Amino acid sequence: MHRMRFFGGIALIAASVAGCGMATASPEGDHKVPAEPTKIDFVTPSAVNGLVTKTLSEGDGGGRYVHITYPEIKGADPLNDKVRQEAERQLRAFRESTAKDGPAPRPELNVDWQLPVASDAAIAVRLRTGEFYGADWGNANRTFWYDGRSKQAFPSTGLLGGEAALGALAEKVNRLLESRGAGGVAADPELFDSMAFNRDGDLVVEFDDCQVGACSLGRVAEAVPAAEVEPLLSAAGRRAREAARAAAPPTPETTPKVTPTHSPEATSNQAGTVDCAKTKCVALTFDDGPGPHTAQLLDTLRDAGARATFFTVGVNAAARPDLLRRMSGEGHLVGGHSWAHRDLSKLSSSKITDSLIRTQDTLTATLGERPTLVRPPYGAISKDVLAVSKELGVSLVNWDVDTRDWRDRKAGVVAGRAVKGAHPGAIILMHDIHRTTVDAVPDILKRLRGKGYTFVTVPELYGSAGMQAGRLYLSGASGSRKQPLT
Numbered sequence: 001m002h003r004m005r006f007f008g009g010i011a012l013i014a015a016s017v018a019g020c021g022m023a024t025a026s027p028e029g030d031h032k033v034p035a036e037p038t039k040i041d042f043v044t045p046s047a048v049n050g051l052v053t054k055t056l057s058e059g060d061g062g063g064r065y066v067h068i069t070y071p072e073i074k075g076a077d078p079l080n081d082k083v084r085q086e087a088e089r090q091l092r093a094f095r096e097s098t099a100k101d102g103p104a105p106r107p108e109l110n111v112d113w114q115l116p117v118a119s120d121a122a123i124a125v126r127l128r129t130g131e132f133y134g135a136d137w138g139n140a141n142r143t144f145w146y147d148g149r150s151k152q153a154f155p156s157t158g159l160l161g162g163e164a165a166l167g168a169l170a171e172k173v174n175r176l177l178e179s180r181g182a183g184g185v186a187a188d189p190e191l192f193d194s195m196a197f198n199r200d201g202d203l204v205v206e207f208d209d210c211q212v213g214a215c216s217l218g219r220v221a222e223a224v225p226a227a228e229v230e231p232l233l234s235a236a237g238r239r240a241r242e243a244a245r246a247a248a249p250p251t252p253e254t255t256p257k258v259t260p261t262h263s264p265e266a267t268s269n270q271a272g273t274v275d276c277a278k279t280k281c282v283a284l285t286f287d288d289g290p291g292p293h294t295a296q297l298l299d300t301l302r303d304a305g306a307r308a309t310f311f312t313v314g315v316n317a318a319a320r321p322d323l324l325r326r327m328s329g330e331g332h333l334v335g336g337h338s339w340a341h342r343d344l345s346k347l348s349s350s351k352i353t354d355s356l357i358r359t360q361d362t363l364t365a366t367l368g369e370r371p372t373l374v375r376p377p378y379g380a381i382s383k384d385v386l387a388v389s390k391e392l393g394v395s396l397v398n399w400d401v402d403t404r405d406w407r408d409r410k411a412g413v414v415a416g417r418a419v420k421g422a423h424p425g426a427i428i429l430m431h432d433i434h435r436t437t438v439d440a441v442p443d444i445l446k447r448l449r450g451k452g453y454t455f456v457t458v459p460e461l462y463g464s465a466g467m468q469a470g471r472l473y474l475s476g477a478s479g480s481r482k483q484p485l486t
Helices: 077-097 163-179 226-232 235-247 294-304 314-319 321-329 349-367 383-392 411-421 435-450 458-465
Strands: 051-058 065-073 108-118 122-132 137-147 152-155 195-197 203-207 220-224 281-287 308-312 333-336 395-397 426-431
Touching: 051 077, 051 314, 065 077, 065 122, 065 314, 077 108, 077 122, 077 137, 077 152, 108 195, 108 235, 122 235, 137 235, 163 203, 163 220, 163 226, 195 235, 226 235, 281 435, 281 458, 294 321, 294 435, 308 314, 314 321, 314 349, 321 333, 321 349, 333 349, 333 458, 349 383, 383 395, 411 426, 411 435, 426 435
Parallel strands: 065 108, 281 308, 281 426, 308 333
Antiparallel strands: 051 065, 108 122, 122 137, 137 152, 195 203, 203 220
C-alpha cells in the first residue's frame, strides 16, 4: 500500500470529479453527494451494543504527533485483533519514518474510523488514515470485515473468491478508470485494501491518495455494478453484501434532517455554587474521551463531589452519547476537542470550521446545549484557529499544568505532577483514555482537597468576567486569565 494513508469525517464522502466515479474526501469533512455511486453509508456507532473506542496517542516531546482511534466491538474478537494490529502497525511504521526531533511543523499521524456495516451477519471497520510530513495531508483508507457465520475476520480482498476473482475485478476497475482518463492498477491486494458495498449492492473500490492518477485527485473510487461483481464474491462476501443492503438507511430525500437550533449555551448545572474569587479553585480537565475508563472516572468524581471539564473528540462522542449525558447530568462541563484530533493549525479555515462544527453539532444534539469551549488538539493554534473560534462563538482553552500522562503511564507520577503544579486558578491537563490517569485521580482529589482546593469547571474560574469567544485561555489565575495569539 502507499506509505501515506489518510482520511476525514464520519458520514461520507465526497465531492465527485467531473461528475464521474472519482471522488475526493477532505481530511476533516465529508459531504454527501446525491446519486454518487461510490458513496458508502455508515452505521451510527452509538447504535452498536458493546462498542468501545480505543486510542493510541503521542503528544509534545516526541518530535511527532500521533492520535489513533479505533473501535472494539463486543463479540467480534477476531476483527478487534486485526484492527488493533493494524493500528499498532501504522504507529510503528510512522515512528520509524519520522525523526525523533524533526523540524517544525511536527509530522503527524491521525487515524479514525467508520462502520460501513454492523450487524449479526457482518461487520466492517473502515480505518481512515492521515499523515502530515510538512507540506500537506495524505489520506488513505483500509477496511476490515467480519463474517458472523464463520466468525472469521479478513481484509477487503476476503470479499472475493480468490486470486482469479481479484484479477477479474482489477480488469473491471481498470476499464472504469480508463474511461475516466485515470491510470490502471495491478491485481495487488495492497491496492484493493478498502472495499465496501453501496446501498444498491455495487462493490465500491477506493484507492489512496497518489495510487491512481495525480495526488491532487485525492480519494479515487469506482463502483463495480452488483451484477458484474456477483460471480467474483466469496460466500462471506455475498453475506456481507446482503448485510450492507439490508442496513442501508432511507434515502436523504425521504429522511428529514434534524439539526439542533437555538440551544442554550452549555453550563454546569452547579455553576454559581462556588465563588472562585474567595475560594481556592482548580479546574481538572480531561481530553480525548469518552473512552473505556471514562465511566470509572465519573464514578470517582461523583463520589468525591468534584466537577471537571471534558474535552471530547467528536468521533468518540458520537459513539458514547450515554457518557456525555452522564457528564452533563452530574455537573461537569462538556466541550469539544475537534472531530478526529488533527492539529487544527495545519488545516485550512474551511476544514477547521468543519471539524469544530461537526463536533459541536454532535454534542448539541446529545446534550441540548451548545458547547462554548474548545481545546485545540495538542494545544496548537494559529490565527485561522482563533478567527474560526470567534466566528463560531467558542473560547479556546489550553492549560498551565501538564501532567504529561500520555507519556508517563504511572498513576503516582501523574498525581505528583498534578499536585505539584496546582495553584489557585490552575487548569490541569489530563486524558481519560488512560487507565493510569483515571487511577491517579483519587489521589489527586484527596491531596488537593487537603490543601484547601475546590474542583470546578473551567468557566467558573473566571466568575462574572466570563470567557470571550475567539480568545485563548491558559489559566484562571489573576493576571493570566486570557492570552491573545502574538
